[in-house]
Amino acid sequence: MHVVVLGAGALGGYFGSRWEEAGADVTYLVRDKRAKQLEDQGLKVTSTQGNYVTRNPRVVTDVHDIENPELVFVSVKGYHLAGTLETLKVLADKGAFILPVLNGIEHINVLQDYLGEESVIGGLSFIVATLNDDGHVEHSSDFHKLIFGPLNSKQSEICQEFWDLSSKAKVETTYSDSILQELWKKYLFINAFSGITTAANLPIGPVRDNKDTLKVAEMVLNEMQQLANSYNIEITNEDVAEAKSNLQNFGYDATSSMHQDRRKGQTLELDHLHGGALRLAKAKGLNMPFTEAVHGIIKPFEGA
Structure with missing residues (x-):
């Protein structure tokens, strides 16, 4: 299978390396600066699940140079x-299926509207990984999970082929026939976890120490459940209870990527995550006061 990884950050670099390790033909579509780094340094993965080195990764900076793409990560x-839509359109027109693993949910409709419903597969990931100063991947957690599944009946064949590849790779892979539900389950959790840690400017441990602060995160979970259900996505009380349990089980100093970005003064995914939820709620006539409050508190820190 020819997999195109759009970008070669920590997430793309990790999964791309694992697929190559399993025998896939992997191309990294990157910007000029990252291309030079990869050409000079190669791509090394240091991981709790085993290390891997790609000494000469296939790197492309012009999408038109890519031939016979099958799946784009x-x-x-x-x-x-x-900023990626025109690039993805070129690849989709060449026959590739698009597998986004962004947080949130609005991007699915954006991609389907631009590329066509048949082109967009549903997916999400759970991993803690970063790039070091040399541009290599450092995977520090025990989990490296990828969940994907078809959003259209015409995606059965490509999903099976991708499952065959990923099941051979050093990746915890789940093929889901209810991928929209999985996307929403992560969405409700990430809005609570990233929202409360970023708004409070604290890791999850100190948040848990204050019951009033933790309650805000729990109320965001409840609001997100109502939002999902209004879109005919069944998120159960058990799903919410599991999300609350996950908030309790993180290490004391664990925090969200959005909070890390706030600490670094970088751009935040606030509009994509919480802003998106508020837009979806407005379309259904729902009020989400806790989500709205978290959104408002974080808003001044959104721009880099």
Whole structure:
């Protein structure tokens, strides 16, 4: 299988390396600066699940140079999505299916509207990984999970082929026939976790120490459940209870990527995540006061 990884950040670099390790033909579509780094340094993965080195990764800076793409792995931040649409259109027109693993949910409709419903597969990931100063991937957690599944009946064949590849790779892979539900389950959790840690400017441990602060996160979970259900996505009380349990089980100093970005003074995915939820709620006539409050508190820190 020819997999195109759009960008080669920590997420794309990790999964791309694992697929190559399993025998896939992997191309990294990157910007000039990252291309030079990869050409000079190669791509090394240091991982709790085993290390891997790609000494001469296939790197491309012009999408038109890519031939016979089959699947495109998209792991950009939500605020970069608009800038990738024309590139993804070129690849989709060449026959590739698009697998985004962005947080949130609005991007699915954006991509389907631009590329066609048949082209967009549903996906999400759970992994803690970063790039070091040399541009290599450092995977520090025990989990490296990828969940994907068809959003259209015409995607059965490509999903099966991708499952065959990923099941051979050092990746915890789940093929889901209810991928929209999985996307929403992550969405409700990430809005609570990233929202409360970023708004409070604290890791999850100190948040848990204050019951009033933790309650805000729990109320965001409840609001997100109502929002999902209003779109005919069944998120159960058990799903919410599991999300609350996950908030309790993180290490004391664990925090969200959005909070890390706030600490670094970088652009936040606020509009893509919480802003998106508020837009979806407005379309259904729902009020989400806790989500709205979290959104308002974080808003001054949104721009880099």
